[in-house]
Amino acid sequence: MEKTYTLADLQTKWNRRWEESHAFEAKSDAKPTFTIFMPPPNVTGILHMGHVLNNTIQDVLCRWARLQGKSVLWLPGTDHAGISTQVKVEKILKAEKGLTRHQLGRETFLQRVEKWRQEHGQVIFEQLKRLGVSCDWSRATYTLDPDYSRRVQSVFVKLYKRGYIYKGKRLVHWCPVSQTALSDEEVIMKPTQGVLCTFRYAVVEKPGTFLPIATTRPETIMGDVALAVHPKDPRYASLVGLHARCPFDPQRTIPIIADQAVEMDFGTGALKITPAHDPIDFEIGKRHQLPFIEVLDATGRINENGAPFTGMDRMEARKAVIEALREKGLLVKEEPYEHAVGYSERANVPIEPRLSEQWFLRYPKVEEAKQLLEKKQVHFYPAHWEKIYRHWLNHLQDWCISRQLWWGHRIPVWYRKDDPSKYHVSLEAPSDRENWEQDPDVLDTWFSSWLWPMGTLHYQENSDKNLFDRYFPSHVLVSGSDILFFWITRMILASLELVEDRPLQQRVPFHNIYLTGIVRDAKGRKMSKSLGNSPDPLDLIQTYGADGVRVGMLSIAPQGHDICFDEHALVAGRNFCTKLWNACRFRQMQGRVGNYSSFEDYWKEIASTSLSPIDQYLLHSLVLTMGTYEKRLSQYELNAAIKELQAFFRNFFCDFYLEIQKYQPSSSFVVQDLFLRQMLIMLHPYAPYITEELWEQMHAGSGTLQEAQWELPKLSSHVQALALSSKDLEVMEHIRTLVDQLRTLTAKHSRTPLTVHILLESKHQAEFKVYQALLEQLIKISSFQIVSQPLPGASQVVTHYGTFFVQHEITQPAMDDTQLMQQIAALKQYIQTAEQKLSNEKFMSHASAKVIEGVQKQLEANRKKWEALQKLLP
RNA sequence: GGACGGUUAGCUCAACUGGUUAGAGCGUCCGGUUUACAUCCGGGAGGUUACAGGUUCGAGUCCUGUACCGUCCACCA
Numbered sequence: 001m002e003k004t005y006t007l008a009d010l011q012t013k014w015n016r017r018w019e020e021s022h023a024f025e026a027k028s029d030a031k032p033t034f035t036i037f038m039p040p041p042n043v044t045g046i047l048h049m050g051h052v053l054n055n056t057i058q059d060v061l062c063r064w065a066r067l068q069g070k071s072v073l074w075l076p077g078t079d080h081a082g083i084s085t086q087v088k089v090e091k092i093l094k095a096e097k098g099l100t101r102h103q104l105g106r107e108t109f110l111q112r113v114e115k116w117r118q119e120h121g122q123v124i125f126e127q128l129k130r131l132g133v134s135c136d137w138s139r140a141t142y143t144l145d146p147d148y149s150r151r152v153q154s155v156f157v158k159l160y161k162r163g164y165i166y167k168g169k170r171l172v173h174w175c176p177v178s179q180t181a182l183s184d185e186e187v188i189m190k191p192t193q194g195v196l197c198t199f200r201y202a203v204v205e206k207p208g209t210f211l212p213i214a215t216t217r218p219e220t221i222m223g224d225v226a227l228a229v230h231p232k233d234p235r236y237a238s239l240v241g242l243h244a245r246c247p248f249d250p251q252r253t254i255p256i257i258a259d260q261a262v263e264m265d266f267g268t269g270a271l272k273i274t275p276a277h278d279p280i281d282f283e284i285g286k287r288h289q290l291p292f293i294e295v296l297d298a299t300g301r302i303n304e305n306g307a308p309f310t311g312m313d314r315m316e317a318r319k320a321v322i323e324a325l326r327e328k329g330l331l332v333k334e335e336p337y338e339h340a341v342g343y344s345e346r347a348n349v350p351i352e353p354r355l356s357e358q359w360f361l362r363y364p365k366v367e368e369a370k371q372l373l374e375k376k377q378v379h380f381y382p383a384h385w386e387k388i389y390r391h392w393l394n395h396l397q398d399w400c401i402s403r404q405l406w407w408g409h410r411i412p413v414w415y416r417k418d419d420p421s422k423y424h425v426s427l428e429a430p431s432d433r434e435n436w437e438q439d440p441d442v443l444d445t446w447f448s449s450w451l452w453p454m455g456t457l458h459y460q461e462n463s464d465k466n467l468f469d470r471y472f473p474s475h476v477l478v479s480g481s482d483i484l485f486f487w488i489t490r491m492i493l494a495s496l497e498l499v500e501d502r503p504l505q506q507r508v509p510f511h512n513i514y515l516t517g518i519v520r521d522a523k524g525r526k527m528s529k530s531l532g533n534s535p536d537p538l539d540l541i542q543t544y545g546a547d548g549v550r551v552g553m554l555s556i557a558p559q560g561h562d563i564c565f566d567e568h569a570l571v572a573g574r575n576f577c578t579k580l581w582n583a584c585r586f587r588q589m590q591g592r593v594g595n596y597s598s599f600e601d602y603w604k605e606i607a608s609t610s611l612s613p614i615d616q617y618l619l620h621s622l623v624l625t626m627g628t629y630e631k632r633l634s635q636y637e638l639n640a641a642i643k644e645l646q647a648f649f650r651n652f653f654c655d656f657y658l659e660i661q662k663y664q665p666s667s668s669f670v671v672q673d674l675f676l677r678q679m680l681i682m683l684h685p686y687a688p689y690i691t692e693e694l695w696e697q698m699h700a701g702s703g704t705l706q707e708a709q710w711e712l713p714k715l716s717s718h719v720q721a722l723a724l725s726s727k728d729l730e731v732m733e734h735i736r737t738l739v740d741q742l743r744t745l746t747a748k749h750s751r752t753p754l755t756v757h758i759l760l761e762s763k764h765q766a767e768f769k770v771y772q773a774l775l776e777q778l779i780k781i782s783s784f785q786i787v788s789q790p791l792p793g794a795s796q797v798v799t800h801y802g803t804f805f806v807q808h809e810i811t812q813p814a815m816d817d818t819q820l821m822q823q824i825a826a827l828k829q830y831i832q833t834a835e836q837k838l839s840n841e842k843f844m845s846h847a848s849a850k851v852i853e854g855v856q857k858q859l860e861a862n863r864k865k866w867e868a869l870q871k872l873l874p
Numbered sequence: 875g876g877a878c879g880g881u882u883a884g885c886u887c888a889a890c891u892g893g894u895u896a897g898a899g900c901g902u903c904c905g906g907u908u909u910a911c912a913u914c915c916g917g918g919a920g921g922u923u924a925c926a927g928g929u930u931c932g933a934g935u936c937c938u939g940u941a942c943c944g945u946c947c948a949c950c951a
Contacts, residue, residue, distance in 0.1 A: 003911065189948080196951085215951060266950045279949045340948085353949090387878065388946060395947075481945085522885085524944090548913095555899075556886065562944085564886055568900055575913045586910030640888080643898075655915080662909065740916095747917040748905055780908060830895060837894085842931040847893060854894040862895090 005581050007545035010689045015129060023706055024062075024134040026073035028466065034065035034072045035474035037452055037510070038135060039483065042081035043117055043142065044088060047127035049519040049527050049565060050480055052537045053557060056550045057516060057638060058478045059133045063685035064633050065475075066134075067710040073471045074135035075456050076128070078121060080144045082445040083178055083346045086407040089113045106406055113407050117144075130538060132546045132688050134706075141456045143448040144409070151455045152448045153412040153427055155498065160425045164362050164497075165401070167423075171282045172400050174354035176300030176314075177347035180404035181358050183444060184397055185485050187342040187351050196337035198268060199325045201227055201244035204253050211236065211244060211256065212332055214267030216339060217277070218325070219317040222248055222306040223295040226273040228284055231258035233269055247330055248308060259284050276355045292355060300352055314352070359402040359411060359441075364497035366393055368504070372492070377505050381514045381636050382560035385481065392485050401444045408442030415439065450490035453509040454498055472499070476512040476636070488513060514636050517562035524564065540570060547687035548574030551642060554686060558639045576646055577690050580683065583654055584694045587672060593698045594673045599711040602674040607721060612664075615671040616724040617732040618657050621648070622675055623713045629682050630712055642686055649679060656736060663777040673698075681708055734800045735771055742779045745797045745806055753782035757791055759868075760802040768801045790872050798865040803872075820872060827866040834859040 018024060026033075036058050041051060062074045086101075089112060093099050101109040125140065141148055159165045172181040197218050200210035211227055227244050229236040236256075243253040254273075261284055262271050275285025276294040285292060295306035302309045302317045308324075309317045325331040342351045370393050372378040373386055380386050402411060414429050414436040416422040424430050429438065448455075457468040473495075479488060495509040505511075519527050519534075527534035540549050552573025557563045587593060596602045606619070625648050632641035653675060666672070676698065684691040684705050695705035702708075713719075724732075746754060756779070760768060772784055787805075790796075794805040834855050837843050844852065 004913070213951090217951080261949090263950045271951055278951075280951070281949095283949085339951085382879090384878065391877075391947070484946090518945095558887065561880095561887080566886070566900075569886085571913075572899070575911095578913045579911065582911035582914085584910085589910070643888085647898075654911085658910080659908095659915095743916055744918090777908095826895090834894080837931080840931055843893090844931090846931065851893045856894090858894050 003582065003585075004578055005690065005693070007548075007689075008542075010693050011130070011132070011546055014689050014692050015132075017704070018134070018706070021704075022138075023704075024072070024074070025136045025138050026471070027071055028470070029071055031069055031071040033471055034062070034070040035471040036062060036072075036074045036476060036478065037456065037474055038074060038076045039477075039479045039487070040077040040079040040141075040143065040449065040452065041124050042084060043078040043121045043124075044081060044085050045078075045124050047124055047131075047537050048529075048534055049537060050516075051124075051128070052131060052540075052549065053519055053553055053563065054478055054480065054516055055128060055131060055133050056553055057514065057557075058135075059131075059550075059688075060554070060638055060685040061476060061478070061633075061636070062134055063688060063706065064710075066706060067681060067684065067708060069709055072134075073139070074133075075139050075141070075471075076125070076133075076135040076137065077141035077452070077456060078124070078143070079445060079449055080117075080142070080408065082403060082405050082408040082442065083180070085113060085117070086405050087178060087346065089116050089407075092116070101406065109406055127538060130541055130546065132550065134688070139456065141452075143445070147458075148448070148455050149409050150427065152409045152443065152451060155451055155494075156412055156443065156447075157425055157427060158498070159361065159364070162364075164364050165359060166362070167357065167359050169355065169357045170360070170400075171276075171279055171353045171355055172358055173342060173344075173351045174298070174356065175344035175347050175349070176298065176352055177349050178344065178405070179298050181354075181356060181400050181402060182344060182351065183400050183446070185446075186345045188345055189340040190343050191338055192341040192350075194337050194339055194341070195322075196267065196335045197322055197325075198332040198334075199247070199330045200332060201247070201272075201330075203239060203256070204243040204245050206239075206242065209239075210330075211239060211270050212268040213270050213272045215272055216337060217274075217318070218321040219302065219306075219309070219314050220274040220277045220295060221246075221272065221321060222302070222309070223274045223276050223293040224254060224272045225275060225285065225290045225293055226254050226288065227256045228259045228262050228271045228273050229256065229269060230262040230264045231260065233262075233264050236270060247325060247328060257284075257288055259287065277353055279353055282353070282355075294355060296352060296354070298354075358400050359413075360398040361401050361447075362398050363396050363493050365493050366396060368496050369393055369489070369492050372504075372508060375504065377508050377511060378492070379512050381512065385484065385513070385515055389484065389489060392489060399444075401447045402439075402441045403444055404440075405442050408445060409448055411439040411441050411443060413439040446486050446490060449487055450494045451498070452487075453491060453495055459499065473506065473508050474510045476514055477510040478514045478516065480518065481515040482518075484515065512636070515560055517557070517560055519563055519565050521565060527565065535565075535567070540567075544570040544574040545577065545689070547577045547690045551576055551646075551686050554638050554642050555646070556639075559637055576650075577687055579650065579654065580679070580687075581690060581694065583649075583658065584676060584680075584698060586658065587669070587676060588698065590669065594670055595699055595702060597702050598709070599674070599678065599713060602670060602677070603713070603718065603721075605670050606674065609668045609670055611668075611671065611723070612666060613724060613728050613732055614657065614660055615666050616722045617729065618653070618671060618675060619722060620719055620724055620729065621652060622678060623715060623718050626678060626682070626712060627715060630710075633685075645679075645682055645686075653679075656739065659778055660774065664774050680705060681710060684708075731767060734767075735775075738771075738799050738801060739775070739778060741797050741799050742775065742804060745795060745804055746779055746781060749806055754780075754806070755783055755785050756781050757785050757787045757794070757805040757807070758802050759787055759790055759805070761800075764801045792872065792874065796872065798868040800861075803868045820869060824866060824869050824873075827862050827869070830862045831859060831866060834862070 038058060058074065062072050065072050090101055093101065093104065093112065104112065156165060173184070173187045175182055194216045196214055196216055198212055198214045200212050203209040203211060213227065224246065229240065239256050240258045242256050244256055246252040246254060261280055273281045273284055273290065275281045275290055276292045277296065293305055295302055296314060297303045300314045302312045304310050309320055312320060322331065322334065343349065344351050370390060373390065380389065412425065412427050414424040417435055417437055424436065429436050453472060453474065457472055458464045459468045477488060491509050496507050499507040521527055521533040525531060525533060544552065549570055552570035555573060556566065556569045596605060628644060629641055680691045680695050692705045746756065776783060790803065791805040791807060794807045796803055796805045837855055
C-alpha cells in the first residue's frame with residue numbers, strides 16, 4: 001500500500017463499479033424512501049462552484065440516507081432555459097452564418113437549437129459524475145422531453161379550465177433586445193444615473209400660464225394623454241379641468257386632471273400621463289378613461305406616433321427631445337438624478353413597460369402555502385427565509401407566463417384564422433385544423449420547472465403508477481436562494497393545486513428547504529463567469545480529488561452562510577483524506593483486519609475481550625461521537641458534523657490513541673477495527689471514493705460500503721456495558737490532559753536525553769505510577785525523576801498529578817520571576833472571581849447545579865495551581 | 875423607502891434555550907529524520923466579541939440606539 005493514493009484511479013474505479021451495479025437507481029423494495037429533486041441545471045450549463053457546493057450537500061444527504069437503510073431517489077435533470085439558450089444559439093447563428101432566426105424560420109431554427117442541445121446537454125452530467133454525485137441517472141428528465149412537454153401543456157389547459165389562466169392586455173415588462181415579455185421576477189432593479197428633466201406645458205385656456213412637469217423619460221412625451229396633479233394641491237387647483245398643448249403636436253391638446261396617485265412633494269408635483277409606457281400612468285389612464293398612445297415599438301424605437309422623432313432609439317430620442325424642448329424654450333432645468341431602473345435579467349438592458357396581450361396566471365393556493373409555515377409542513381434552513389417566503393406570497397401579482405420566443409413549450413391555444421378572438425384551449429387542435437392557428441408564443445421556462453416534482457414522477461400516469469406514491473413528497477430541497485421565488489415557492493403552489501385527493505402534508509412537494517449560500521471569491525465577490533474569478537471545478541478535482549474538494553468545501557460552508565472560497569480549504573480536505581488513508585494503512589501493516597459484519601458483532605467480540613481503560617475510553621468517545629454525528633446530520637448541520645469528525649479522528653484517535661498503540665498495544669485489534677469501520681461509515685457520505693476503497697481493502701467480502709448499514713449504539717446500554725466507571729473516565733481525561741501538558745512543557749527541548757522532574761501530589765501518586773512508563777515513551781523522554789523540592793529556574797507546569805519541571809540544558813537566563821508573578825496574579829484573579837460567585841446567594845440560587853459544580857472544580861484546580869506556583873517563588 | 879441577515883484572532887468561521895478563564899481551521903513564528911502519514915507531529919504568539927447605553931447575580935448571547943457590510947422587496951415620475 002502506498003503512502004498516498006492515486007486519486008484518478010480510485011475515482012474511475014468506483015464510478016465504474018457504481019454504474020455497473022446500478023447502485024444509485026431507485027429500487028422498488030420495501031424500505032422507507034428518501035427523495036431529493038436536484039435543481040435541474042440549464043441544459044447549456046457548465047459546472048461551477050455553486051453546483052459543487054449544492055450537489056455535494058445533496059450527495060451527502062443521499063448517501064447518509066442509504067446508510068440509514070432508506071431507498072433513495074435523487075432525481076436529476078436539465079432545464080431547457082428558454083431565453084438563455086435561444087439567445088446563445090441566435091448569437092452563434094449570427095456569428096457563423098450572419099442569419100437571424102426569422103430568416104431561418106421557426107422549424108429550422110428549432111432543429112438547430114435541438115442539435116446544439118444534443119451536443120452540449122450532457123456536459124454537465126458528466127461533470128457532476130466526476131464530483132461523485134449519486135443520483136439516479138436512469139430517471140434524468142429534461143424539461144423538453146416529449147412526455148414532459150405534454151405534461152406542461154396539459155397543466156396549462158387544466159389551470160385555464162379552472163380559471164387560473166387568462167389572456168389579458170396589460171402593461172408588461174418588455175425586453176427590447178430579446179423582444180419578449182418577462183415576469184416580475186426576471187426584472188432586476190438597479191440604481192441608475194439618469195437625468196430628471198423639468199419642462200413646461202402651455203395651458204391652452206390661459207395663455208402665458210405654464211404647468212411644469214418633471215420626468216426622467218422625456219422621450220415618451222409624444223404619448224402623453226393628460227397631465228395630472230393632486231386633488232388637494234392648492235398650487236394647481238385652478239388648472240384642473242383645463243387643457244395643455246402638446247409641445248410636438250400643437251394641434252393636440254390634453255386635459256389637466258386630478259388624481260390621488262400624484263405625489264405633491266416630488267418634482268413639480270405635476271405628472272405627465274403616458275398610460276402606454278408607465279405602470280402608474282396605466283392605472284391613472286384606466287381610472288380616467290384616457291386613450292393609450294404607444295410611441296415605442298418592440299425594439300425600443302420611436303414609432304410613427306412619436307413624430308418628429310420616429311425611428312430613433314429610445315436613448316437617442318431622450319436626448320433629442322430635451323434638445324427640442326430647449327429650442328422651443330420649454331425646458332426649465334436638467335438635474336442629475338439616481339433612481340432605480342428595471343433591467344432584463346438575461347439581456348441586461350433596461351426593460352420597457354409595454355402594452356401587450358399576454359397570458360397570465362393567477363397563483364393558486366396562496367393562502368394554503370402561507371399556512372404551511374404555521375402548520376409546520378415546511379421548514380427552512382436557515383429559518384429566517386420563512387419571512388422572505390411569506391413576504392413574497394403576501395405581495396403576489398399575476399404571473400405573465402407567455403414569452404415571445406420559439407424555444408420552449410408552445411402555448412396549447414388555437415385561434416380561428418378568420419376570427420382570432422375565438423380561441424380553443426387544448427392539447428390538440430380542433431378537428432378542422434386547417435381553420436385554426438396555434439399561438440406562436442411559448443411558456444416561461446419556469447412554468448415547466450414549477451411542475452418538476454409531479455412531472456418527473458409521472459403523476460397520474462398509468463405507465464409508472466407507484467412511482468409518485470412512493471417518492472412524493474420529497475424530503476428536502478437543496479438550492480441556492482436565488483431561485484426561491486422563481487422555482488421553489490412556485491413548486492409548492494403548483495403541487496398544492498395539482499396533487500389531488502390527499503391531505504395537506506401529502507401535497508407539499510418537500511418538507512424541508514435548505515438554502516445554500518453563495519460561493520464568493522477571497523475578496524468577497526460573487527463568483528461569476530464575467531469576472532473570471534471562478535476556478536474550474538474539474539481542475540480542482542484533478543488536483544485535490546473529488547473527496548478532497550467535497551470535504552474541503554463542506555468544512556468551510558456553515559449552514560446557509562455565503563462561503564468565501566479558499567483553495568487552502570481543499571488542501572486541508574485532501575490532507576485529511578491522506579491522513580485517513582495512512583491510519584488505515586498503519587492498521588493493515590499490523591496484521592489482518594477483523595471482519596465482522598455489523599457494529600453489534602464487533603461489540604459482542606469486544607464484550608468478551610479484556611480491554612484497557614484506554615481502549616474503553618476510545619469506545620466511549622466513539623459512541624458519543626456517533627450520536628452527535630447522527631443528530632448533526634438530521635438537522636442538516638453538515639459543516640459542524642465533518643469538522644467534529646475530523647477533530648475527533650486527528651486529535652483523539654491519531655494523536656492520542658494510535659500513538660499509545662505504538663508503545664503499549666491493546667490486547668486485541670478489535671477496538672481499533674471497530675473504530676476505523678465506524679469512521680469509514682461516517683466519512684463515507686463526505687468522501688465516498690477513498691472510504692469505499694479502504695473499506696474494500698479492510699473488509700473484503702462484506703459488500704461495498706455504500707451498502708453498509710448505519711447502527712446507532714444506544715448510549716445507555718452500550719456505554720454501560722463498558723467496564724469504564726465514571727472514576728475511570730475521569731482518570732483517562734486527566735491522563736489525556738497530562739499528555740498535552742507534558743507535550744507543551746517539553747516542546748522546545750531536544751529529546752536526547754531529557755529528564756522531567758516531578759513534585760508529585762501524594763494522593764495521586766499511585767495513579768500516576770500506572771501510566772508513568774507509558775508517558776515516558778509517549779512524551780519521548782528518557783525518564784521521570786521524582787523530587788521533593790521545587791526546581792528553581794526550571795520550566796514548569798502544574799497538573800492534576802503535581803508540578804513537572806524541565807531543567808534548561810544550556811545556561812539560559814533563569815526563568816523570569818516576573819513571568820511567574822504574572823501567572824500567580826492571574827490565578828489570584830480567577831480565584832477571587834470564583835469565590836465571589838460562590839458566596840453570592842443570587843448566583844447560588846439561580847445558576848444550575850452543573851454550572852456551580854464547574855465553578856467549584858475550577859476554583860479548586862486554580863487554588864492548587866496557585867499553591868504550587870507560590871512554592872516556586874524565591 | 876421597507877424588511878431581513880451580518881459585524882468575534884491577520885483571514886474564514888464556532889460558541890445549544892444568557893452560565894466555568896470566548897474556541898477551531900488556515901496563515902504566521904518556534905521546535906521536531908519518533909516502528910502510518912513532511913499531504914506529518916508538537917508548540918507559541920495573536921481577542922476591550924463594531925460602537926454607545928440598558929436589563930441581569932452573570933451578556934458574544936436579551937433590549938434600545940448608532941455606524942458599516944450584504945441580501946431581498948418596492949410604480950415618487
